[in-house]
Amino acid sequence: MTTTPLRLFNSLTRQLETFQPVHAGEARVYSCGPTVYNYPHIGNMRAYVFADVLGRTLSWKGYALTHVINITDVGHLTDDADAGEDKLEKAAAEKAQSIWDIAKHYTEAYWADVKALNIRQPAHWSIATDYVPQMIAFAESIAAKHCYELDSGLYFDVSTVADYGRLARAKTDEGEGRIEAVEGKRNAADFAIWRKTPPGETRQMEWDSPWGKGAPGWHLECSVMGEALLGFPFDIHTGGIDHREIHHPNEIAQNQAHTCSDRSGANIWMHNNFLVERSGKMSKSSGEFLRLQLLIDKGYHPLAYRLMCLQAHYRSELEFSWEGLGAALTRLKRWIYLFENFREKSQYKCQEHDRTELARRVNQINEFDDAISDDLNTPKALVIMDALYRIGYNIEDTLDSLSYMDSVLGLHLLDLSRTDLRIRPKDSQLTEAEVEDALNRRRDARAAKDFARSDAIRDELAAKGVEVMDGDPLGWDWKLG
């Protein structure tokens, strides 16, 4: 257990609060998961890198963590409007595929990104469609006092709970402006709890309910799965800042109704800011976006993207650029090079040992703890880690401290090798073996003082996009140009 109290920014109170677990020694966290109608973009993945650092920090501090991430495979409508279409139904119709196949395909794609970014597996991946009976029961528990029925579905009347929308930063009026009007709604911000299948239509996903055949509203799933898996109140609820405006205020309203209290359901609500492109917010619905696989195809190791995320505070906007990603990759390479050298010298083996004892020995650990405990200040924590190898501790201590810090950062610093970081771009013309073969031939030519031949091999490689790096301080003998 580290010593500095953990302080986190609560979007609900708009201030830093010291983390006090609901259940002694435990931390229960719910993160809104992806809507699996398309591939996740790297902006979405920023939300899960943030949730992962939060989870790792809680574990590092000695709390027994139960983390839930849901998979939204039903109910999320286009443009948050209750009159819009279900994103999965729409994707299935466009691709002429079954909704279940679409959900499976994109869930697996998301899980592949989770793995590549070294995001730890949560205790539960909760799938929304597995919880429909519980959603119906939840809706029944609040229907009489808080809901009203229209032809299109069952709606939540936001005026029936205290202080609706207190979480939202935008004034509710502005938020309301984004909600498409549904004929007969009492308040513009009222939202669907149950969406009836229109007469004469059949949806691929529909269930019987007291309000007729239909499907649950999107906000319902997170209230239901949060309560089912973590119990109310749980400790922390996370999501991207877009959720602070509509999805989370609606979840809170449902939770207040269901618990017959003013309690929001979670003690702390945390929101990561957006990853943006120069042209604006990265968006999945626009159809054009950057996927992690594209970064890999271009030769960037996925953990360079994780590092890029950690270099910004989670509450700051982060602008994506290839230059920024390149700089993060270089920083990662520099560390891996140094630590690989240390490891070679010391025969160090990453091992479980008494980390508390270690924490006492190394001041750096305390500074690192201060930074992380200050609302997960990863940029500062990285600078402290950067200083480790300059301080001149013995190698064992340095590697020990590093392994300790990396359990929060999750950069695989002690497992990765320089070779792992060198990813061949998809469109490159040479395989690694071909490059190595050419370099061996060039070495032989130089040994034989045949410099003309050595230069010719270098030019040959350059023409195929490989730059030979004689005397590189980090020990790389080639890189892709």
Ligand code: AMP
């Ligand atoms: P979705 O799949 O659209 O439901 O989004 C999954 C998660 O990604 C949610 O927590 C969103 O708030 C978050 N998110 C969406 N776009 C971005 C972005 N550009 N940058 C960071 N987080 C995002």
Ligand code: ZN
């Ligand atoms: Zn949610």
